[in-house]
Amino acid sequence: MNILKLLEDRVIKALIAAGAPEDTPAMVRPSAKANFGDYQCNAVMAAAKKMGMNPRELAQNVIDHLDLEGIANKVEIAGPGFINIYLDAPWLANTLLSAVKDPRAGVAKTVHRQTVVVDYSAPNVAKEMHVGHLRSTIIGDAAVRTLEFLGHNVIRQNHLGDWGTQFGMLIAHLEDLERESQEATSMELGNLETFYREAKKRFDEDQDFATRARSYVVKLQAGDDFCLKLWKKLVDVTLEHNQEVYDRLNVSLTMDDVMGESAYNDSLHAVIKILDEKGLLTEDNGAKVVFLNEFKNKDGEPMGVIVEKSGGGFLYTTTDLAAIRHRCHTLNADRVLYYVDARQGQHFDQVYCIARKAGFATDHVSLEHHAFGMMLGKDGKPFKTRAGTTIKLVDLLDEAEERAAALIARKSGDLSEEQKVNVIRAVAIGSVKYADLSKHRTSDYVFDWDNMLAFEGNTAPYLLYAYTRICSIFRKAGVNESDVTGEILIENDAERELALQLNRFSENLESVAREGLPHQLCAYLYEISGAFMKFYEACPVNKEGVSPELKNSRLQICALTGRILKQGLDLLGIETVEQM
Numbered sequence: 001m002n003i004l005k006l007l008e009d010r011v012i013k014a015l016i017a018a019g020a021p022e023d024t025p026a027m028v029r030p031s032a033k034a035n036f037g038d039y040q041c042n043a044v045m046a047a048a049k050k051m052g053m054n055p056r057e058l059a060q061n062v063i064d065h066l067d068l069e070g071i072a073n074k075v076e077i078a079g080p081g082f083i084n085i086y087l088d089a090p091w092l093a094n095t096l097l098s099a100v101k102d103p104r105a106g107v108a109k110t111v112h113r114q115t116v117v118v119d120y121s122a123p124n125v126a127k128e129m130h131v132g133h134l135r136s137t138i139i140g141d142a143a144v145r146t147l148e149f150l151g152h153n154v155i156r157q158n159h160l161g162d163w164g165t166q167f168g169m170l171i172a173h174l175e176d177l178e179r180e181s182q183e184a185t186s187m188e189l190g191n192l193e194t195f196y197r198e199a200k201k202r203f204d205e206d207q208d209f210a211t212r213a214r215s216y217v218v219k220l221q222a223g224d225d226f227c228l229k230l231w232k233k234l235v236d237v238t239l240e241h242n243q244e245v246y247d248r249l250n251v252s253l254t255m256d257d258v259m260g261e262s263a264y265n266d267s268l269h270a271v272i273k274i275l276d277e278k279g280l281l282t283e284d285n286g287a288k289v290v291f292l293n294e295f296k297n298k299d300g301e302p303m304g305v306i307v308e309k310s311g312g313g314f315l316y317t318t319t320d321l322a323a324i325r326h327r328c329h330t331l332n333a334d335r336v337l338y339y340v341d342a343r344q345g346q347h348f349d350q351v352y353c354i355a356r357k358a359g360f361a362t363d364h365v366s367l368e369h370h371a372f373g374m375m376l377g378k379d380g381k382p383f384k385t386r387a388g389t390t391i392k393l394v395d396l397l398d399e400a401e402e403r404a405a406a407l408i409a410r411k412s413g414d415l416s417e418e419q420k421v422n423v424i425r426a427v428a429i430g431s432v433k434y435a436d437l438s439k440h441r442t443s444d445y446v447f448d449w450d451n452m453l454a455f456e457g458n459t460a461p462y463l464l465y466a467y468t469r470i471c472s473i474f475r476k477a478g479v480n481e482s483d484v485t486g487e488i489l490i491e492n493d494a495e496r497e498l499a500l501q502l503n504r505f506s507e508n509l510e511s512v513a514r515e516g517l518p519h520q521l522c523a524y525l526y527e528i529s530g531a532f533m534k535f536y537e538a539c540p541v542n543k544e545g546v547s548p549e550l551k552n553s554r555l556q557i558c559a560l561t562g563r564i565l566k567q568g569l570d571l572l573g574i575e576t577v578e579q580m
């Protein structure tokens, strides 16, 4: 049940019945403080102003028409015209009971199913994935999982950087390596970073090599078999490496989701042609440029965006235009989400602007750049190794596992070796992902091992541990979740607070899916765990003297808390364990 949605519907009806305009937003929110009720409606003040009415008077009219029979037991006006809503405990208990019985924990699938194309991860060929790609990959994957869970048609697009002038030098270098020996080739390709660096070094230092590299770019673009073969080899090696990282990270991307830049090669001419037909192109020093009034350069003149270089050759922008066209017209997207570094903000604004003008994207499609900030080191500077080079993702994950292993060795004495391996993996990968996901995506954040591996605070270890505690309650009680039946009784404040929070899972996920902000889900799970700890202190389950009715009620509340934690963490791409 989505309580927020239910209250919004009822409030809208009441607002209209009280004479407010049809398009008045309901503005229902969870209340910030308990003495403002469980939810509050903030719509009245603005509506009253429009209607030329006294806000408190309108608030009273709205309340008179507000039908919350059996749902709320108190509705009151506060301050200048806020409406506070207090939900009825028996209604909360019943709603909770339906969630307990529902395999989806009370989260209905959407009735407005959309096709959502999600562009995320998008690393580059012949370069190892580094920490910069971590954010896109895990935030994008959390969004994708949430959208899918809500019933949307999600199409993952891994916009791999697999085309461009750098392939000339990469092909030339690979050619030489292969001539040398098979061994040397596989050695260098095993470490793409070295391979790329070597190629670049030769390109910068060796004239003949550079000339050959340039000729290969031209040949590659013309579809030369030899160049394509070597190019394909580089793409495959990179994809294999990336897939290992995705699997290790528990990220849902597969090879089937790869739709690299090269996939659009054949449609780039068509893109230019359409731009030309729409009168959007200007020749500027041999280059083809789209001038945009919406963007000004530093002299205050319309900004020019190059879409074809002089002498031919397309750009990152041209490919993105072709990609939008494909996503809107072939994949039939309702929304296209881009999980890309905030520094590419202007690039996307321009691409969207051109795409709308050219009709690559129709008006109804929502194009959204879900930007994110940088990962910083403890010194507040971009996260790098001590030597100042970028940190490879695999190295980071290795370190996470080492640290988690040390932590688990100290904490959990009585686990089998196999259990330990699973716990270490869950804690290590979970901590790295959760530390990132729990921050607002648009801000930069400091990568700090001690914080992310702490058992206190809004961290993965804390949530994973909370989940294991619930599992242990059932072990102690000697029952399975599915065996517990009966009513849910809400008898005290801690129980009521937890019941309210558990009933908010659905509205929370809707919000995450709408805004692409997984930190909201993290905050919610943290909140639930806190409410659960309080509940468990105030409401014993396995203690003597607790009546069977009460015990069954509480066990069901425990069960639902556990399922929501597990499901929520799964939507974040984080694995749970039953014991740690």
Ligand code: ARG
Residues within 6 Å of the ligand: 119, 122, 123, 124, 159, 160, 161, 320, 323, 338, 340
């Ligand atoms: N490969 C690019 C990079 O590493 C990211 C691509 C993002 N997606 C896009 N459609 N432009 O910066």
